[in-house]
Amino acid sequence: MKRYILFFSAMFFLLTAFIAPDSSIKFGLLKYNGGGDWYSNRETSLPNLISFCKKELGMNIDAQQKIVEVGSIDIFNVPFVHMTGHGNVVFSDEEADNLRAYLESGGFLHIDDNYGMDPYVRQAMKKVFPQKDFIEVPFSHKIYHQKFDFNNGLPKIHEHDSSPAKGYGIFVEDRLVCFYSFESDLGDGWEDPAVHNDPANVRRKALEMGANIVQFAFTQ
Numbered sequence: 629m630k631r632y633i634l635f636f637s638a639m640f641f642l643l644t645a646f647i648a649p650d651s652s653i654k655f656g657l658l659k660y661n662g663g664g665d666w667y668s669n670r671e672t673s674l675p676n677l678i679s680f681c682k683k684e685l686g687m688n689i690d691a692q693q694k695i696v697e698v699g700s701i702d703i704f705n706v707p708f709v710h711m712t713g714h715g716n717v718v719f720s721d722e723e724a725d726n727l728r729a730y731l732e733s734g735g736f737l738h739i740d741d742n743y744g745m746d747p748y749v750r751q752a753m754k755k756v757f758p759q760k761d762f763i764e765v766p767f768s769h770k771i772y773h774q775k776f777d778f779n780n781g782l783p784k785i786h787e788h789d790s791s792p793a794k795g796y797g798i799f800v801e802d803r804l805v806c807f808y809s810f811e812s813d814l815g816d817g818w819e820d821p822a823v824h825n826d827p828a829n830v831r832r833k834a835l836e837m838g839a840n841i842v843q844f845a846f847t848q
Contacts, residue, residue, distance in 0.1 A: 652688045656696040656706035658737070660752075662718030666711070668742050673818040674710050680818075680835045681842050685775060699723035703730050708845050709737050712815045714744040717752040724755040731756070731798075731805040736845035739808040740815045743788045753798065753806065762796035762808055771795070771807060774843040776836040783833040785826070786813035803848060807841055814838055 657674055659666050674693045681687050693710075696703045699722050703709065709730075719727065731737060739749055750762065765771060765781075772778040772795075782793035793812035797804045816824055817834025826834075 652690040653708075654690045654692075654694045654706050656703060656709040657693045658703075658709050658711040659695050659697045660711070660713075660717050660719065660723075661698075662716035662748065662752075664713040664715040664717050664745060664748065665742075666713050668714060669712055669815040669819055672820040672823065673712075673815045676820065677710075677818045677835060677838045677842070681839050684836075684839055685843055687842070687846075697723075699726045701726075703727070703735070704733075707735060708842060709735065710740065710815070711737060711749075712740045712742045712745075714742050715748065717745060717748040719752045719755050721755075724752075728756045732800055735805070737806040738841050738845075739806065740813070741808070741810045742813060742815060743786075746810060749808070753808075757798055757800075760798050760800075762798060765795045765797045765804070765807070769797075769804075770848070771797075771804065771840060771844040774840040774847075776840050778837060778840065782809055782812040782814075783817075783830075783837055784812060785817040785830060785834045786824070788813070804844075807844075809837075809841075812837075 655674060655678060657670065678689050678691060682689055694706055696706060696709060698719055767779060767781045772781060782795045784793045788811065791811045794810050796808040796810060798806040814834045814837055817826055817831050818838055
């Protein structure tokens with residue numbers, strides 16, 4: 629019964645977000661357990677992406693991100709959730725069930741490995757979808773071809789292991805519900821210029837790809 633209540637509350641929010649022009653959409657930053665630094669890019673990363681999407685995509689998004697916990701009903705109040713960090717990620721059974729219900733009822737999760745979270749987030753998401761695995765998203769997929777074209781997939785923002793940037797996804801009935809950017813570090817590229825001293829063109833590419841993810845999530 630609880631799952632059906634959460635489903636209808638999520639769908640109600642998603643519908644009203646589009647039919648009420650005076651209401652702004654709120655983006656979520658996922659707070660999780662396990663000791664990983666979910667807050668690593670908290671100050672400027674997602675807020676800067678929001679500002680970019682408002683300007684470039686004309687979206688009515690609240691300038692302030694909302695911190696949402698994996699197991700909280702609050703997650704159903706945000707149609708787009710961003711997750712990042714460097715280390716451990718642990719979902720309880722209840723949290724995994726809640727996140728699954730959120731994604732199956734229309735929500736979208738973007739995971740961005742800030743370097744070091746890969747084995748942990750894969751294990752955590754396996755708990756959310758035991759029968760599914762991350763699969764590499766082909767360069768031809770629409771997520772790479774929204775307002776901005778990325779014919780070679782994810783841009784490489786920061787070098788860590790000298791490996792190519794890759795985008796992985798989890799699909800539910802052919803709908804991409806979770807996009808995982810690995811070895812790219814998009815979130816660092818969204819931060820204020822003084823944080824990492826990234827060149828303007830590199831930051832621009834990170835923001836453009838972020839905008840593509842957002843636009844895709846709202847139009848697929």
